[in-house]
Amino acid sequence: MIFTSSLLRTTRLIPSILNHTQRRTFTMATMQSPPFTQQVVKAMQTLYPESLADRTWDNVGLLQENFTSSSSPPTSPVVLLTNDLTPSVAREAISQKASVIISYHPFIFRGFKSITLADPHQRIILLLAQHNIAVYSPHTAIDAxxxxxxxxxxxxxxxxxxxxxxxxxxxxxxxxxxxxxxxxxxxxxxxxxxxxxxxxxxxxxxxxxxxxxxxxxxxxxxxxxxxxxxxxxxxxxxxxxxxxxxxxxxxxxxxxxxxxxxxxxxxxxxxxxxxxxHSNSERAFLREVLKPQLEEQLKEVDRVKVVVSEEDQDPFQIVDVEDLPGDMRGEMQTV
Incomplete structure (x- = not known):
């Protein structure tokens, strides 16, 4: 009797499990690259073909992909341009509702054995994946x-x-x-x-x-x-x-x-x-040259918006030791 009841319960669960698996497989099968992401990648490859890059060491192209499916809303036609992809730039992309980031410097150079919160670059990957944002890097293709x-x-x-x-x-x-x-x-x-x-x-x-x-x-x-x-x-x-x-x-x-x-x-x-x-020799190019080029390439896209990051900056700053920035002025406490 106990065996029969367990068998009946198990038998009833099988169709439910199968249906769930089928739904999940169907969803995975319908994941596709969003049309807007494809248009941005095509525009960049038209302007700066990836074959011009020095692939002996550089890592260019679509480094992180986003996706769309039959059940997901359309991706936002917003591109954020940045020289370097940092956590603050990633958060800026989210606030701007960007679906694609063009980062001149690649934020992924080598393969990973894991993706965890312990590494700042990997945290960016996880954050962008959560918000379904793609990343494209042209780097030395633009140089050449x-x-x-x-x-x-x-x-x-x-x-x-x-x-x-x-x-x-x-x-x-x-x-x-x-x-x-x-x-x-x-x-x-x-x-x-x-x-x-x-x-x-x-x-x-x-x-x-x-x-x-x-x-x-x-x-x-x-x-x-x-x-x-x-x-x-x-x-x-x-x-x-x-x-x-x-x-x-x-x-x-x-x-x-x-x-x-x-x-x-x-x-x-x-x-x-x-x-x-380093990046001061590159950053102004994004606003003066790449932004208008992309706007021209994507002009047929409805409501397209190309934004240059305001958070992106060189990590180095020249400071006057006699007039230090506010966050450096704390006096050492004497014991």
Whole structure:
């Protein structure tokens, strides 16, 4: 009797379990990439093909995918642009109702053996997955593309009055033959020849303004009582040390960061270095170039919105020790 009752109860449960499994399988089977995410990815690949990226070390493309299903609401047509994907930027994306983040720097470089709350990057993954937000990273594809970040830095010199510029690629690459002809001159770093020399001070002020109105930059230069003049400039966003190492005839090297000994060697060779901090050499590109480009590519999407992060910033800040920020002013207590 006990056996029979248990058997009956088990028999009645089987259809319920099967129905639940079938419903779950059906839901999983209908998970698809949202149309808006596909449109954003296509737009980025049109502007900056992933084949231009240096995949020997870089990680570009759709790094975290979101999804839609028959039972889920449509995704919001909002894209958030950022240089780095930090927890504050992730929260900003949620508050902006973004469904896609374009993070210039990849926030995932290597594979994981686990995804836990112990790691800040993995916490971002979990948070974005919870809110169904995708992440795309273009990185070195933007660096290398004609009209991309390196050209943007080089073209700042073209705004100077009464001179012309000649721009060439420092490290050419060979794009896939399937790419449009406009990508034929792709490569990393640019060298700019000016038709007449300018002072180092003019170049520094030009880049400080062009990179978003920077108040402080780092300059390495030979000591001299004479005015340092610049006729040839080599530029590379981010960390341009290795890319620009082979440029022998540049008077000025412009990049985001450079380590001590390479900078010292350049100064001993009679060259100057302008270093603006890594992401400061990149961030303004998002607002000035990428935002309008994406808006044009996505103009057929109803209610589309492209937003540049207000939370994104370089981790380093120059501080005046005589006038410290408020969160650094606490006095050490004496015992």
């Amino acid at each position: 593309a004609p009209g991309g970040m390196a050209d943007w830095l080089a073209n700042m010199l073209s705004t100077l009055p009464n001179l012309t510029t000649t721009i060439s690629t420092v490290t050419p690459i060979s794009p896939s033959s399937s790419l449009p002809e406009k990508f034929a001159n792709a490569g990393y770093g640019r060298k700019v020849q000016l038709s007449k020399p300018i002072t180092l001070g003019e170049a520094v002020k030009l880049y400080a303004k062009g990179l978003g109105g920077l108040k402080h930059v780092m300059v390495a230069r030979p000591k001299s009582s004479e005015q340092f003049m610049v006729r040839t400039v080599a530029v590379c966003p981010g960390s341009g040390e290795s890319v620009l190492a082979g440029v022998k005839d540049a008077d000025l090297i412009v990049t985001g960061e450079m380590s001590h000994h390479p900078a010292l060697k350049l100064v001993m060779e009679g060259k100057a270095v302008l270093s603006v901090f």
